[in-house]
Amino acid sequence: MTIINSLKYYWNVKLTGQPFLAWQRRQAESHPKISARWRSDILSPPLKIAARTRELISRHYLEGRYAAGHRPVAWVTSGAPVEILQALGFYILYPENHGALCGVRGAVVELSGAAENAGYSTDICSYARTDIGSVLSGKTPVGRLPPPDLLLACTNICQTVLHWYRVLARHFQVPLILIDTPFVYSKLAEHSLEYVKIQLENSIPAAERAAGRKLDYRRLKEIVQLSKDATELWQEIINRGHQRPAPLSVFDQFIHMAPIVEMRGQKATVDFYAALLKELDENIANGIGAVRNERKRLLWDNLPIWYRLRYFAEYLGEHGICVVASTYTNAWGELAPFMNTQKPLAAIARTYISPILNQGTGYKLATMQRMVTEFQLDGIILHSDRSCKPYSIGQIEQRNRLIQEFDIPALLLEADHDDPRAYAEAQVASRLAAFVEMLDD
Amino acid sequence: MPINIPQRKAVIQDIKSRGGMVAAVLPIHYPRALLRAFNIFPVEVWGPPRVDVSLGGSQLQSYVCAIVQNALSFIKMGALEIADLILIPHTCDSLQGLTSLLIDMVKPPSPVFPLYLPRGRREEDVIFLAEELQSLYAGLAELTGRRPTDAELLAAIAREELCDQLSGRLYEQRQTLGLGNLDFYRLLRSREYLPAEEFAALAESALAVEAAPLPGTPLLLSGILPEPMMVLDLIEEMKGLVVADDFAGCGRRLYRPGLSPEPFRRLAESLVAAPPDPTRGNAIGDRVQFLVEMAAKTYARGVIFYEVKFCEPELFDLPELRAALKERGLVSLHIEVDINNPLPQQTATRIGAFLEMLNH
Ligand code: SF4
Ligand code: SF4
Numbered sequence: 001m002t003i004i005n006s007l008k009y010y011w012n013v014k015l016t017g018q019p020f021l022a023w024q025r026r027q028a029e030s031h032p033k034i035s036a037r038w039r040s041d042i043l044s045p046p047l048k049i050a051a052r053t054r055e056l057i058s059r060h061y062l063e064g065r066y067a068a069g070h071r072p073v074a075w076v077t078s079g080a081p082v083e084i085l086q087a088l089g090f091y092i093l094y095p096e097n098h099g100a101l102c103g104v105r106g107a108v109v110e111l112s113g114a115a116e117n118a119g120y121s122t123d124i125c126s127y128a129r130t131d132i133g134s135v136l137s138g139k140t141p142v143g144r145l146p147p148p149d150l151l152l153a154c155t156n157i158c159q160t161v162l163h164w165y166r167v168l169a170r171h172f173q174v175p176l177i178l179i180d181t182p183f184v185y186s187k188l189a190e191h192s193l194e195y196v197k198i199q200l201e202n203s204i205p206a207a208e209r210a211a212g213r214k215l216d217y218r219r220l221k222e223i224v225q226l227s228k229d230a231t232e233l234w235q236e237i238i239n240r241g242h243q244r245p246a247p248l249s250v251f252d253q254f255i256h257m258a259p260i261v262e263m264r265g266q267k268a269t270v271d272f273y274a275a276l277l278k279e280l281d282e283n284i285a286n287g288i289g290a291v292r293n294e295r296k297r298l299l300w301d302n303l304p305i306w307y308r309l310r311y312f313a314e315y316l317g318e319h320g321i322c323v324v325a326s327t328y329t330n331a332w333g334e335l336a337p338f339m340n341t342q343k344p345l346a347a348i349a350r351t352y353i354s355p356i357l358n359q360g361t362g363y364k365l366a367t368m369q370r371m372v373t374e375f376q377l378d379g380i381i382l383h384s385d386r387s388c389k390p391y392s393i394g395q396i397e398q399r400n401r402l403i404q405e406f407d408i409p410a411l412l413l414e415a416d417h418d419d420p421r422a423y424a425e426a427q428v429a430s431r432l433a434a435f436v437e438m439l440d441d
Numbered sequence: 442m443p444i445n446i447p448q449r450k451a452v453i454q455d456i457k458s459r460g461g462m463v464a465a466v467l468p469i470h471y472p473r474a475l476l477r478a479f480n481i482f483p484v485e486v487w488g489p490p491r492v493d494v495s496l497g498g499s500q501l502q503s504y505v506c507a508i509v510q511n512a513l514s515f516i517k518m519g520a521l522e523i524a525d526l527i528l529i530p531h532t533c534d535s536l537q538g539l540t541s542l543l544i545d546m547v548k549p550p551s552p553v554f555p556l557y558l559p560r561g562r563r564e565e566d567v568i569f570l571a572e573e574l575q576s577l578y579a580g581l582a583e584l585t586g587r588r589p590t591d592a593e594l595l596a597a598i599a600r601e602e603l604c605d606q607l608s609g610r611l612y613e614q615r616q617t618l619g620l621g622n623l624d625f626y627r628l629l630r631s632r633e634y635l636p637a638e639e640f641a642a643l644a645e646s647a648l649a650v651e652a653a654p655l656p657g658t659p660l661l662l663s664g665i666l667p668e669p670m671m672v673l674d675l676i677e678e679m680k681g682l683v684v685a686d687d688f689a690g691c692g693r694r695l696y697r698p699g700l701s702p703e704p705f706r707r708l709a710e711s712l713v714a715a716p717p718d719p720t721r722g723n724a725i726g727d728r729v730q731f732l733v734e735m736a737a738k739t740y741a742r743g744v745i746f747y748e749v750k751f752c753e754p755e756l757f758d759l760p761e762l763r764a765a766l767k768e769r770g771l772v773s774l775h776i777e778v779d780i781n782n783p784l785p786q787q788t789a790t791r792i793g794a795f796l797e798m799l800n801h
Binding site: 018093118119120121123124125128155156159160163164166167169170180182183185186191192195198199202268360362363365384386389392393394395396397401414421432 | 481499500501502504519531534535537538539540541542544545546547555557559560561563565566570572573614638719720722724725726750751753756757758759760761763764789
């Protein structure tokens, strides 16, 4: 950490950048403008909170630009137990979130191309390719990413992240903390839970060394509480989709979930979700749904197709269809009950071994069936994501059983969450059209 | 001298006729001795060829590797009904998906036992794995009604450790065994289904031969497994000699014995300390060192990375691995294969060109 870097950080982030972003947000809030491309005929106006979402995400990446040399920096996987790193004052970057942002901004083909030119196969996860390409080329739509002082990979979403982080560890020559979370096929074994807890305990000295300070357990408890508060709010927000019409679609959720993924354990995140919930409640009171003429309601399974969010929202909206729930966004809310501040490490262990992606295909099917009932759904779209084997294997059978045993239309769509080259435009359009027709039958 | 290796089918029939049980085991690392202590004989299933792949394809997407596709097809054909249980080590996202699919949806007649393998080499990983093995022991005890004692477990461990040692010696004496590429790997891979005693006898008879050093350009193979095995003949025809390998199914399973006198801990130590393997989370640097040392020991001039299509654990390491090997003077070739089809002519041409380059 150097004084020059700290001065740069305070000048660019605290004194100029953040006030500017806050001003921009206030402007957007006081003079709301709807883009000419917004399909106001089928969709309700964008949520007012969108200005705040933009501000939060921009602030996060702005901080990242100037974090190196001022704060310790950690790169972590999306399901990683970040509370310890938060308590140690790390700036935390989520390459998967950055990958999603690159997907939305259409930067994946170029970045992934840089990785492919270096020999990385198109058969590896497109988030990893995008990230590795960004690291190798130095390019990113957010200006600059701070190099990590520490990497944290948790296998609770896939094994792929460990392979990916091994590449990063070799490139940056920094320590990699591994939190290995044994897969839960049916019942969570005590020895698995204990294993995760011990790894968490043993990771603390390495994290402290990289941070240059000792972990304050009081602060850790505060952060766990903030994580829990934000996660509970997020779950409440998702559950507002029980309402008819649903006040937000999953396409809104995909955008507004960024803070719960990359800013867990922060007060600003709790305030943000409290404000979002308030806005949704107002909309519910006023009978405003995300889709103006909501006739049918769907579930989305698996990651979003980041580069086609608008297409799906509009195409389905045109037919009065609102996708109101998703197993993916739900994954960030359903763990709230496991978090508690009394025994933070034990609670963190239980929380982070339990995500849907670390549980069997039967658990996911049961989750979908529960959601169908709770959200009164008319159909399901299962995105078969070429990049994400842990999420996708099992979907064919899940779809068959949803159709046969639950008597609900279900469509399996082949694509990739980040790489548009794996998206067959005409084929998706025709399958979607046939599905929509079937919903009306 | 051709080696007379019993056929897999005959071995299984023999086991059954003697009252033994059979475990169908999917790739890669597992405790053979633990099964044997229960009188269960492991027979490995590495994506068997000649299966109706459409059976697996009806439940798995096309971007899942052929090993997993074939295994599911094989199970759905009923070919594993002879097995008393199916053991699936947690090797990768795809095998994890298959295990889960079998347990929750397909429900084959034989019970499915998953085994989680930790991704680190720390003390906590050894402790966890020893506990995971104890939990597998409990499951097998319930299935068989037996409870092998520590002494029985240690006796089974000793038998397998002898086989590990013999496999290591086969590699050490590789060039004077008088075995061509294909015969050498047929012998090594017979351990995928032979009981330890039979494999040990075969290995010892092979080791007793001292032939003139085999000719050919020495080279290493790396990947998951040498399938289709015709690649080995092809390399020989092109005057290449496979002197060692970093195959998940072969060289990466040259286990060293554990140190502990306590059986579960001993098994765990041995599995955790096995040669580096991306599926067990080893760092790329460990793999580089392993390959460089192997090449130095065997005078290998190059490496062929012979990979199964869609195998992410292998694909991630390749660019860094190949670059690091190149820096150390070891050139490499990357080939992706579909294990269900014969090698395309283009692959043969590339291997030929690579060998030619090594000779100049
Ligand atoms: S998209 Fe899937 S494979 Fe890729 S990092 Fe996420 S969970 Fe892992
Ligand atoms: S070939 Fe690769 S992806 Fe397929 S089962 Fe083996 S390790 Fe997994």
